[in-house]
Amino acid sequence: MKVAIVGVGLIGGSFALVLKDKGICTEVIGVDNSEKNRVRAMELGLIDRIMTLDEAVAEADLIVLATPVDSIPLLAVKVLNRVNERQVVIDMGSTKQELCEVIAQHPRRGRFVATHPMWGTEYSGPEAAVHESFAGRTVVLCDTEKSDPDALKMIEDIYTRIGMPIKYMSSEEQDMHTAYVSHISHITSFALALTVLEKEREEEHIFDLAGGGFESTVRLAKSSPNTWVPIFMQNKYNVLDVLREHIHQLQIFRRMLEKDDAEGLRQMMSKANRIRKIIK
């Protein structure tokens, strides 16, 4: 199988590696509008050939869209305009509603499978691509009733061979759940990093003391704005909903501490401990 990957950064590059590591494809064609990324992806052995989008779509059995989410809907339409009835197109973005709405009436909609593999790191670009990725994480497939059965089967087989449990839901559900389990964590991390950077001028101390839980909560603040601004914008209403609730919880916390309400704090924290059941 020949695979074209559009956007050879962290996600596209790592997916290229896992496809080759698992023997799922024989050749990976790289497409990227950054000259620098194309060259690095070749040097790093992520891709076998560089092509333009048109050339790649003409040759590939599977076209993978792994660009920032604001570019995916139009890219999906352009690619669907060019594919035949045997080619398959997927995206790997973190948001799905906008995309699925844009391609909903496309005559080749059946060739598209909307996928969100729940894997990533805080790094970006071709250099961030790693071999050990995706396996063991859930992949969400959205609105699969709109995909042709053979296209869906091809993608289910690929993700299964990679070792990813598959979860099915509507694009609306996926965007709501992802706001809770991914997007809010990133906002919290960005805001926490800013809090510390704003208030703490002696960076040396932060560095020295950074063993008290800070790293794990602030790690995501290293993530690229190019990836995340479009995600927050596309999932605006769900993200705002969760963000308002989160600020509300922090304000409750603040008021209890201001009033020396130890018992109230204890109850809130015991309630929060229920997360132990969910995150092992």
Add this chain to the structure above:
Amino acid sequence: MKVAIVGVGLIGGSFALVLKDKGICTEVIGVDNSEKNRVRAMELGLIDRIMTLDEAVAEADLIVLATPVDSIPLLAVKVLNRVNERQVVIDMGSTKQELCEVIAQHPRRGRFVATHPMWGTEYSGPEAAVHESFAGRTVVLCDTEKSDPDALKMIEDIYTRIGMPIKYMSSEEQDMHTAYVSHISHITSFALALTVLEKEREEEHIFDLAGGGFESTVRLAKSSPNTWVPIFMQNKYNVLDVLREHIHQLQIFRRMLEKDDAEGLRQMMSKANRIRKIIK
């Protein structure tokens, strides 16, 4: 050297293990006001003998206070009342101002070294004690000019043998910095867990999707209220200061998203990316 550890939970138990693993002490005496903890600590081999506080203080060369921070100041006074001019007492708590103020005028103040080893996990109790701990993390020693040189030297040697870089600062500085690099991360995690648990009823989905960064930001929400309520209360003013700034940052984020201010979000996130320099 004979060491008495008061509070044989996560921190005291792990410290007992590392002292024995490194050959620093020959015997660990365990003191704990919970019968259950005492028995478990013996069963798990964390301690060699169980004693009352008075018995332990009479025998030990070094007395280690590893109880929740609200009990440490009075405990420190009681132990200092009983020690001779060769014994040494340390605490391992996350806050220092209250403690150092309480013991400031004690005639045996010189025998006390206030220490905050920056290590811990989100688990608690004797069962949470682990062998691989402390090494590589910073330990903060506070107000060391108040400690006798021989007592300070003993403690510096112990932490150095464990492999912990030592940082010196006043108890005021330590409490302020720790609010930034540890305490606020815990509050954020607790609030994030509550946000998701409040709004998200289908816990199955959270579980399935929990690969998107959520685990790392919410991990600390598993932490024990028995440990953390006293820390927040004792460090109230510093914690409130950081918490207010953090809520302010989240509100800026929210307003930018409400107004579709992509450029503003990008600038905030790029600024937050400076944390890359601090956290490798």
